[in-house]
Amino acid sequence: MDEFELISRITHNTYNRKEVKVGVGDDAAIYSARTEFNEIVCVDTMVEGIHFLTHFSSPSEIGYKALAINISDIAAMGGIPKYYLVSLAIPSTWREEQIDEMYGGMKDLAKLYHMDLLGGDTVSTEDKLIITVTAIGEIEKGKACLRSYARPGDTVFVTGYLGSSAAGLSLLYKECKIESDALRQYFLQRHKKPVPRVDVGLICSRYGRVALNDISDGLSSELNEIAEASNVTIEINKEQLPVHPELKKLGSKWEEWVLFGGEDFELAGTIPHEVWDDFYKECEAAKIQVYPIGHVTKQGVSKVFLNENNHAEILGKKGYNHFKQR
Amino acid sequence: MDEFELISRITHNTYNRKEVKVGVGDDAAIYSARTEFNEIVCVDTMVEGIHFLTHFSSPSEIGYKALAINISDIAAMGGIPKYYLVSLAIPSTWREEQIDEMYGGMKDLAKLYHMDLLGGDTVSTEDKLIITVTAIGEIEKGKACLRSYARPGDTVFVTGYLGSSAAGLSLLYKECKIESDALRQYFLQRHKKPVPRVDVGLICSRYGRVALNDISDGLSSELNEIAEASNVTIEINKEQLPVHPELKKLGSKWEEWVLFGGEDFELAGTIPHEVWDDFYKECEAAKIQVYPIGHVTKQGVSKVFLNENNHAEILGKKGYNHFKQR
Structure with a gap:
């Protein structure tokens, strides 16, 4: 399969962003940056058998998620996603229609954010499909939400x-298992087609000093990263952690999922206490629910504590269980 | 720059480019674009067993080349390379020191261009190592060298x-085989550590309307891409094609290597005839040799012709032979 044929079939050479000067089809793409913004860039890779399984997810869902996790990283900086590039290593076991569907899944999601595909590479490999997405976004100068921004007193x-x-x-x-098909679909969709929280990230970026992380590896891991980058102690309260009302019915592992499960791609962050009410109200007005779960308590000890019934325990940086570990 | 950006700059004070606002270590990197420039972005992937073999190239050479081929794409737009991101899919057969060496090979090359590593991803895979590099550069507004710029009369x-x-x-x-070890090393280095032609690309960008392509897939393929993008006929002369004086001694395949071999990562292009002399002299002054090899002859037939002894034949878009096809 010719890589330009493939990509031009997907792009049709029309771009959502007027800043695109040269799109797909030359040695590289060219776009114009807006002067009052800084550029954001990130890359994430998903490997068949490790980050997705073809008997669980359709090619379209795999493409969707590969782009979504990158958009989520831009959201976690408070930014606006604008462009993406895709590199695919394709084994011979994958059919051309499946690759088209994968690009389709990305394109559908990209459309929601007026993102443009600016290029990529397609190579063959012998074993498993590997998809690497580079995402580019922008953030108003001085407005980024950094992990290092947490301070004592923050919510x-x-x-x-x-x-x-x-x-x-x-x-x-x-x-x-679960009886209700609607509920089953809800949980499956949260795994297969997570929604990056660009909306909340943008609101956060207007509140000056908000530390943000997207929940890819699990709440405990993300909060530990903020605690480390800011050199602060974070305390959260177990009874405040928001969960779906039906989650507990899915068995005894639910607490582990909440703290360490990951891949919810919600945002976890800290915000100065004095602006919490305004922030909450602005989110509410935008029909976005945000949940306070604790406080930054002091400077100097980069740890996260989980409080339950007046007892505190250290919440370690435990990671996410990939498919292959089951 | 606000106070927090300053703090993050001081913590990561190893960046070559002062425009880096947030480097490695948050959800994404942030840099400031220069107002008089546009942004250039591209991505390229190399797969073990297809694009490189570990018994031919050291990890350092593999890393070098993975970055070099991306820098070459930026050079082929006339641009200045500035940043890169690396995604690695690593099988268990690779040792940590080898991965370090691979990064070292990239870092050595990046240093020459004052490029900064802005992030990446590392995942495990079961089979072959796959390295994907995203490169970001800049080009003065309106100065890019596009494939579509060739016009009749151009050199x-x-x-x-x-x-x-x-x-x-x-x-x-x-x-x-070849007797001289110095010559053997010259040819091996041209394969394993090609030098991207950022210097010539920059000079080209000052000549207004220069069509450029880097020679990754072979001269015939690159010129055909320019002919197609510009909808022109290109004629080149076999006796003008520059080759190393010792190349012909390496056997009968040398003509095939010259036309279809690829991976020289030299630049092939077209430039208005009236500025050729100035361009040639400027390159000469910069100790860069450029070689005229033919002309753009007419608008309308997107073909490349090879002239030899007053006989012209069509030069097809024949590709490069990868390792696995041997």
Whole structure:
């Protein structure tokens, strides 16, 4: 398959962003940056058998998620996603239609954010499909939400239910079950098609000093990263952690999913206490639910504590269980 | 720059480019674009067993080349390379020191261009190592060298010897041999550590309407891409094609290497005839040899013709032979 044929089939050479000067089809793409903004860039790779399984997710869902996790990284800086590039290593076991569907899944998501595909590479490989997405966005100068911004007194918050993605994965593995098909679909979708929180990230960027991380590796891991980058102690309260009302019915692992499950792609962050009410109200007006879950308590000890019934324990940087570890 | 950006700059004070606001260590990197420039972006992937073999190239050479081929794409737009991101899919057969060496090979090359590593991803895979590099550069507004810029009357040129990389690969495969160790090293280096022609690209960008392509897939392929993008006919003369004086001694395949070999990462392009002399002299003054090899003859037929002894034949878009096809 010719890489330019493939990409030009997808792009049709029309671009959403007027700043695109040269799109797909030359040695590189060229775009014009807006003067009042800085550029944001990140890259993420998904490997078949490790980050996705073809019997769990369709090619379209795999493409969607590969782009979504990159958009989520831009959201976690408070930024606006604008462009993406895709590199695919394709084994011979994948058919051309499947690759088209994968690009289709990315394109559908990109459309929601007026993002343009600016290029990529397609190579053949012998074993597993590997998809690497580079995403480029922008952030108003001086408005980025950095991990190092947490200060004592800040409110710690998350932007949505935790553990839903891990519950969806557990359902796919038939480790648990659920009666309602609608609920089953909800949890599966949270795993297969997570929604990057660009909306909340943008609101955060207007509040000056907000530390943000997207929940890819699990709440505990993300909060530890903020604690380390800011050199602060974070305390969160177990009873404040937002979960779907039906999550607990999925079995005893729900607490683990909430703290360590990851891949919810909600945002976790800290915001100065004095602007919390305004922030909450602005989110509410935008029909976005945000949940306070604790506080930054002091400078100097980069740890996260989980409080439950007046007892505090250290929340370690425990990672996410990939497919291959099951 | 606000106070927090300053703090993050001081913590990561190893960046060459002062425009880096947030480097490695947050969800994404942030840099400031210069107002009089546009941004250039491209991505290229190399797969073990297809684009490189570990018994031919050291980890350092593999890293070098993965970055070099991306810098070459930026050079082929006339641009200045500035940043790169690296995604690695690593099988368990690779040791940590080898990965370090690979990064070292990239870092050494990046240093020459004052490029900064802005992020990346590392995942495990089961089979072959796959390295994907995203490169970001800049080009003065309106100065890019596009494939679509060729016009009848333009001089066609290349920036250095052709076929040297293919000769080096052939030596690695022991398909041919050479007495002189210095010459052997020259050809091997042209294959393993090609030098991206950022210098010539920059000069080209000052000549207004220069069509450029880097020679990754072979001269015939690159010129055909320019002919197609510009909808022109290109005629080149076999006796003008620059080759290393010793190339012909490496056997009968040398003509094939020159036309279809690829991976020389020289630049091939077209430039208005009336500025050729100035361009040639400017390159000469910069100790860069450029070689005229033909002309753009007419608008309307997107073909490349090779002239030899008053006989012209169509030069097809024949590709490069990867390792696995031997």
